[in-house]
Amino acid sequence: MKLLIFFLFIFLISTCAICSSKNDLNFCNSYHRGILKYHQKKDKNEFFNVSAVLKDNTLELYRGSRLFENIDLREVITPLIIFSTNSECLTINIINKDSIVLCCNTEECINNWWFFLTKQILCLNQGEMRHEDDNKTIEDDQYNNMNNNFDGVSINIQEDLNDIPDVLIKTE
Numbered sequence: 001m002k003l004l005i006f007f008l009f010i011f012l013i014s015t016c017a018i019c020s021s022k023n024d025l026n027f028c029n030s031y032h033r034g035i036l037k038y039h040q041k042k043d044k045n046e047f048f049n050v051s052a053v054l055k056d057n058t059l060e061l062y063r064g065s066r067l068f069e070n071i072d073l074r075e076v077i078t079p080l081i082i083f084s085t086n087s088e089c090l091t092i093n094i095i096n097k098d099s100i101v102l103c104c105n106t107e108e109c110i111n112n113w114w115f116f117l118t119k120q121i122l123c124l125n126q127g128e129m130r131h132e133d134d135n136k137t138i139e140d141d142q143y144n145n146m147n148n149n150f151d152g153v154s155i156n157i158q159e160d161l162n163d164i165p166d167v168l169i170k171t172e
Contacts, residue, residue: 071092
């Protein structure tokens with residue numbers, strides 16, 4: 001009986017260790033680096049190699065050993081877009097700046113960069129509602145969402161499209 005309790009105790013401890021590694025608090029503190037091809041959308045055909053370093057809240061781009069550009073991930077407009085015509089490139093749109101294109105030499109490489117950048121952006125905004133419209137406050141948006149007060153027309157259609165009710169739209 002004592003042996004059974006001992007093995008059960010060992011099993012519970014090992015299970016807790018595995019669970020705690022999956023719920024790692026350092027999940028958001030990732031670090032990723034690699035070589036990318038950089039292109040600013042306003043330039044015609046200029047692509048050049050940069051060393052990219054993804055830290056907590058920035059993506060640093062280096063040409064040689066000199067910092068070329070520092071992108072604050074809080075200013076990146078999501079979603080990051082992988083090209084449909086070239087699956088080795090993605091576009092990063094930045095608030096009040098020109099968009100940039102980053103490319104890898106393989107599709108797997110750009111998918112990894114997309115994953116790490118998206119994860120880091122989500123981690124930075126964890127517990128917050130992203131707000132990119134300057135006309136309304138976050139509190140106004142949250143109040144409207146909670147009370148189903150939406151600007152424009154919102155029609156909730158469940159499953160049966162044959163029984164769509166007549167809709168009357170009132171304007172103020």
